[in-house]
Amino acid sequence: MLYEPGTEWQYDVPTTGSTHLPPDAGYGKALTNQGYGFEVAVADLIDNSIDAKADKIVVHFLRDADRILTLLIIDNGKGMDEAGLDAAMTVGRRRDYGDEALGMYGTGLKAASLSHASSLTVVSRTRRSRAAGRLLTAEGIEDSFRCDTVDARYAQEFVDRYDGVIEWQGTIVRWDGVRAFETVARGQSDQFLSKAISRLETHLGLYLHRFLQRGLKLDIAVWDVGSGGQGLGEEVDHIAVEALDPFGYKVPGKADYPREFIAPVEGLGDLRMKAHIWQAKSKQAGFRQIGSLMDRQGFYFYRNDRLVQAGGWNGWRNPEGHLALARVAIDLPSHENNVLSLDVKKETITVTQAFTDGLDKAVDSKGRTFRSYMLDAETAYRDGSRRNEIVRKPVTPPGKGLDPKVKRVIKEELPEKPGEEPITFTWGPLPPDQFFALDRERNVVVLNKTFREDFNDGRRGGANDVPVTKTLLYLLLEDCFGLGRWERSRQDRLDYWNTILMASVGAQRTRRAQPLS
Incomplete structure (x- = not known):
């Protein structure tokens, strides 16, 4: 038996000395x-x-x-x-x-x-x-x-x-x-x-x-x-690298949001939570491009302004499709506590029952409950889902060589074809009468490197140079990739585009050669 009835319980374990035990090399x-x-x-x-x-x-x-x-x-x-x-x-x-x-x-x-x-x-x-x-x-x-x-x-x-x-x-x-x-x-x-x-x-x-x-x-x-x-x-x-703000919407999905709720958490005190509702079907990068909408609903915990958990309800409830617009920002208290624990890798918060109990008691300044926020998020989702919207045709995504800011906007505006290799832009040797060529097997647009200085105003270009030229070519050429049979009409289109663009190169060189008046 661990404890013999009738004997006095020893609350403190007695010791007789100490030994320092350095970690094993293993x-x-x-x-x-x-x-x-x-x-x-x-x-x-x-x-x-x-x-x-x-x-x-x-x-x-x-x-x-x-x-x-x-x-x-x-x-x-x-x-x-x-x-x-x-x-x-x-x-x-x-x-x-x-x-x-x-x-x-x-x-x-x-x-x-x-x-x-x-x-x-x-x-x-x-x-x-x-x-x-x-x-x-x-x-x-x-x-x-x-x-x-x-x-x-x-x-x-x-x-x-x-x-x-x-x-x-x-x-x-x-x-x-x-x-x-x-x-x-x-x-x-x-x-x-x-x-x-x-x-x-x-x-x-x-x-x-x-x-x-x-x-x-x-x-x-x-x-x-x-x-x-x-x-x-x-x-x-x-x-x-550009900021991907998970709360960076321009207009909230429901009026009078965001709202701040205060949850009384035993062992922690009052915990402030900023509750947000996104617009349904938002195309902004902070909504669509940070992962699955199911995974990204829920709590966003920050420690000293560094995000340490991006979504999830921490056992309070399960993720659900109609809560996809609900995101809650929580700044962890600066003092150590036993209620909210951050793992070593700084990507997950472990909570105790005290936290989830506090959520059930959380209210905003007007006495509205945190559960009413959840209902508002559901309503915004259902109302938004009933709206008619134009469905845009999926595109092969842009890849290396195109400015990241441009790529982000393209991804916000246009759905991507699943499983397609991105379209890469590179400068390479081409005949003097050809501005660009397509490598359809590798999804590459090759630009004639002879003209690179002309479109960089005489400067040495970087990997993501001439963004306007490359973006226009992406919009023109995107539908030339991922095709089966190559039609003569498409080749004819590429031929006259090349001819016209070569004329633009000549005009560009003429303008550069002219002295400023």
């Missing part, structure tokens, strides 16, 4: 299997950049003709000196976080990185210290938590390569041996990167939308290091 395997998704892991590293007061961050994919080589995250934050690097790379060390910090547990840098890469390098510089670096691998952790010191000359050269981001201070996080990259078949790098960057752009745009709206500059770039020339090679894609 802990490294647990560290690399935390279940981080790729986008979640990258976002965790960007949190560190934001905590370091960075206002410019670049997620940088390096590739050559055959492979995706490396992932870098570069920021212009306050950086770290030698001691700071040692602390950041210490496994199991939990530093003190300020009330406004995005970091929590002190494991994100190591766990997020080694969940995807076999090697983690961090190189950093402060305004008062020279560039320094540390290298951590899963093998090093198994070897009594060994962390290697990066050669000082390499660290300085590495920082100097990215002086467009790191001027006086900043940090570079480098992943090598990324397992997802190593599984990409030869010739499939473009398709892999296109999908990976699209998912990453959506995730970062959503979870960091408040920071992006306040001016954080966050870019995703792809460089071909095997393209020849000096330095890093040639930039082949560049995306400026």
